[in-house]
Each structure stands twice: as C-alpha cells, then as structure tokens.
Amino acid sequence: MRQKSCEHGIRSGSDILDQDGPRRRVYFLSGFDPRGASFYYRMFGEQVRQLKHWSGRCLKTSHRRGQKQDHLISSWQVQEDLALRLDFCFLHWDDIARAHWPKNPLVLLRDGISIYSWYVFAGGYLKMRRLSEQVALCGLYPVLYVGTTLLVLLIACSFLGILSYLQLLPASLLLLLQLVVVLSGCVLAWRLANHLGVVWLFRSIRFTHRLGQARDGDLRRRVAELAQRIGELEASDPAAEVLLVGHSSGSFVMAMLAAELRRQGVDRQLAGRLQLLSLGQNLANLAVHGKARAFHDDLALIAEEPRLPWLDITSRDDYLCFAAVDPYLSCGVARQGPEAYPELRLIPLAQRQGLSRLVDLLSHQFDLHFEYLRTAEPGRSGGFDLIEQLLAP
Structure with missing residues (x-):
C-alpha cells in the first residue's frame, strides 16, 4: 500500500512527551523473561512499522526512556500525524527474573x-x-x-x-x-x-x-512499588484511558498488581479508565498451589465489585497457556455475581504464521507464544490484533 509522507509528523521523544491532550497509556508486564525493556522496545517498534506498512498510517515510535530516569518504568510513545496515540510503559520485574x-x-x-x-x-x-x-x-x-x-x-x-x-x-x-x-x-x-x-x-x-510455595517476597515488594509509581504518574500526568497488560507469566504479576492498586486506592483514582488484558495467560500454574494463598486473595479482591473490565486472550494453538481456562475455577476462589469474570476469548494463532501441520505447530510453540504481541496481515489476525487495537483512535 502506498504510504503518505510522514515528514511533517516526525518529532523527538521529548516533543511527544510534552504534548497535551487525551492519550491511551499501557502498563505492560512481560513474562518470565530476563531480556528486559530493550528487547520489547525493539519488538514493539518492529510491529508498529509493520502496521504502518500494511495500513499506510503515519506512525512514529519515540526513543525509549530507560531506567536511568525511573528504575521501575521504561517508556516510549507512538504518534500519528502530530497526535500522541500511545504512551507505552514497560514495568520492570525483569531484574527479579534475572535473579x-x-x-x-x-x-x-x-x-x-x-x-x-x-x-x-x-x-x-x-x-x-x-x-x-x-x-x-x-x-x-x-x-x-x-x-x-x-x-x-x-x-x-x-x-x-x-x-x-x-x-x-x-x-x-x-x-x-x-x-x-x-x-x-x-x-x-x-x-x-x-x-x-x-x-x-x-x-x-x-x-x-517457588512462588507457589509462598516464596514471593521480592516480587510482592516490587508489585507494591509499581502500584505506588502508577498512582504517582497518573496523578501528575493522567491518561484518558489506562490499560494494564500481562503476557504469559506476566499475567499473574498483572493480577497481583491489579489487587495492589485496589489496596492502595489507585483503582478509585483510575475509576472508569482502567482495564485489564491478559495474553497467553498461565494463571493456573500459580493458582493450583495450595500455599499460594496470597495470590488467591489477590484474585478474590479484584473480583469484588466494582470489577475492573478484564479481557483474557488465549489460543488452543498455544500449548504454553491455559486456553479458555477460568482462573477462579482453577483454584476454587469464590467471586461475586453471576457474570463470568474475566471475559475469556479464544483466537486462532497458528494461521498468523501459516502453520497447518501438527509437527510445525509443535516446533514453533515458543515463537507462537509471542504472537499475541505482534500485528498481523489484514485478514489473518483471527479477530484480535494487539498493536492495531492499542493504536486505534
């Protein structure tokens, strides 16, 4: 597709940060991955370029602000035609993964x-x-x-x-x-x-x-720090729409963080603006442990009214996730109300990579597990495209 000129829309990262007006902010929690923000910044930037190529939209990713400015959050922004579309905040727990x-x-x-x-x-x-x-x-x-x-x-x-x-x-x-x-x-x-x-x-x-054996002190201290930092950031620079996203093992860190936001009262500060999104989640890996009582308490807390909107995206093609498995039923944690929570949605991932044979599916499992974070060619997304949705008007 022919792309229009983007020269007038290119500005520095500081220019993007200084722009006023509504914005969408994403707080992202990676899986158990020591590669940190630099890896995800490169991958995210590549997906934005892919979306730009397929759609003809004028998208520009800013430079990454690293841990020198904030040891808890690394951030970068995406703009389109002089307008800030997305503020992407990578929440650090990769140092705990490395430890x-x-x-x-x-x-x-x-x-x-x-x-x-x-x-x-x-x-x-x-x-x-x-x-x-x-x-x-x-x-x-x-x-x-x-x-x-x-x-x-x-x-x-x-x-x-x-x-x-x-x-x-x-x-x-x-x-x-x-x-x-x-x-x-x-x-x-x-x-x-x-x-x-x-x-x-x-x-x-x-x-x-180890987390399931209640040996989660360092992670819980980090979650408390992240919740406080999010509260401070949203108080000083509020976003019109806030999305808390957890991928793979980051899904249970996301649940911990959502519960901590409620304990600290940040969820009331973000009332009507905060949503949860889990991608390729393995919540049950932790929830099935009988000693994971603190995590069970987290799940129970975020299920209380008023509930945060929570969309769970999984795929039966992904053997590393619990596809369409209710995290509450997996560990017997009660929740209020008759409505299902979270909203469970299945998508076909294999078609994105053209995998039709079982042997190909088995040999591509680790790469397929990251497909939730990628954009797809038109007609092959299977009804969900994270990058496209994050950058939607």
Whole structure:
C-alpha cells in the first residue's frame, strides 16, 4: 500500500512527551523473561512499522526512556500525524527474573528433583491435566528431555562396553571412553536444551513453583512499588484511558498488581479508565498451589465489585497457556455475581504464521507464544490484533 509522507509528523521523544491532550497509556508486564525493556522496545517498534506498512498510517515510535530516569518504568510513545496515540510503559520485574535465572545446570537438576517429585508423584500433573492436557504435557517436557538424554548416554556407554568385550580393550581405556562420551554428551545436550527452549521452560516452571510455595517476597515488594509509581504518574500526568497488560507469566504479576492498586486506592483514582488484558495467560500454574494463598486473595479482591473490565486472550494453538481456562475455577476462589469474570476469548494463532501441520505447530510453540504481541496481515489476525487495537483512535 502506498504510504503518505510522514515528514511533517516526525518529532523527538521529548516533543511527544510534552504534548497535551487525551492519550491511551499501557502498563505492560512481560513474562518470565530476563531480556528486559530493550528487547520489547525493539519488538514493539518492529510491529508498529509493520502496521504502518500494511495500513499506510503515519506512525512514529519515540526513543525509549530507560531506567536511568525511573528504575521501575521504561517508556516510549507512538504518534500519528502530530497526535500522541500511545504512551507505552514497560514495568520492570525483569531484574527479579534475572535473579531467579540460575545458569548452573547442576542447580537446575537439583531443583528439578523436588519440583518433579511434586509434579509427578504429589498430584501436580493431574491438577494441570484437569485444566489443560497440553499445558500438563508441556510441564513434562524438561523431565522427559533429561530422561531421554540419560537413556541415550546409557545406550552409548553400553555399546562401548560391548565393543570393549569384543575387542578386549583394557578396563581403564573403556572407563576413559565412557567418561568422554558422558561429558561430551552432557555438554551437547545442554546446548540443544537451550536451543529448543527446554532450559527456559524449566526456569519458568521453577520460578512459578517457588512462588507457589509462598516464596514471593521480592516480587510482592516490587508489585507494591509499581502500584505506588502508577498512582504517582497518573496523578501528575493522567491518561484518558489506562490499560494494564500481562503476557504469559506476566499475567499473574498483572493480577497481583491489579489487587495492589485496589489496596492502595489507585483503582478509585483510575475509576472508569482502567482495564485489564491478559495474553497467553498461565494463571493456573500459580493458582493450583495450595500455599499460594496470597495470590488467591489477590484474585478474590479484584473480583469484588466494582470489577475492573478484564479481557483474557488465549489460543488452543498455544500449548504454553491455559486456553479458555477460568482462573477462579482453577483454584476454587469464590467471586461475586453471576457474570463470568474475566471475559475469556479464544483466537486462532497458528494461521498468523501459516502453520497447518501438527509437527510445525509443535516446533514453533515458543515463537507462537509471542504472537499475541505482534500485528498481523489484514485478514489473518483471527479477530484480535494487539498493536492495531492499542493504536486505534
């Protein structure tokens, strides 16, 4: 599509910030991701350029204001034809993710023993399976990978033992060869696990499990700080429309934050302007834990009247989310009123990437999980396009 000239609409980030008038402000919570605001700024900017290309609209993304100005929020803006369309605020908890991001594989193996003892032998898998078979199977992915690796190494060492018996190799040489195979096999398996997303997935499982055991003090302190900061920002520079968005594991941080906004009275300050949006949520991953009582209290609090409008977007193509699973029914938390809450909406994600075969769907799961944050070509959005909706008039 031919694009009109945008030269008259290009201004610096400071010019955009200084503009008066109504605006839409988004407070975004990423999933369990150590990459931080810089990664999401680049991805968001690319999606704005894609929307600009497809629609012919004159859109411009400002420079990012980083943590030097505000350690809790990094922000950037989008303008169109001299008008500020969107103020995007990335809420930082990525430093907490990095603090819970062990790099030593032995630490992960040690923690995996206790986590999968609960998951396999103490009912964790069955709880997940009742809510989503796909998520339950994804939860087994890391332990199945480790088991397969050990089986392959065992077969390789046994094969060397047979060769040693047939060739009459000295026992010391056999032991040395087996040691080389085990060490090199472990190194290759670790690299492949990183490439396939197995390590990333287990780190996320580990973090959520720790939260479920009521070991969430650092995250809750951050949520309280974020709620206070949002209140201060909206008091000094109020937006006409405010959207709190959580993606993946950021969905349960979003629920914590929404409850904290209510505790601090910020929700009354934002009455009629604040809405919640969860994308590819895995709320039940935390909610199913019996010790996650503080999180259950958060869910109960935000379900009280007057409720904040809450739209939950998931997809059955996304095996890393609880597609159309009611977070309240998942943990037995009561809510007021007969109306369903949140509003659950399913969208087809696979068609955005042209995935029609099961093997393609399985091999693209991690990339597909980020598809909620991307714009789509006209006719392929499946009824929801985050970037287009954020930049709608």
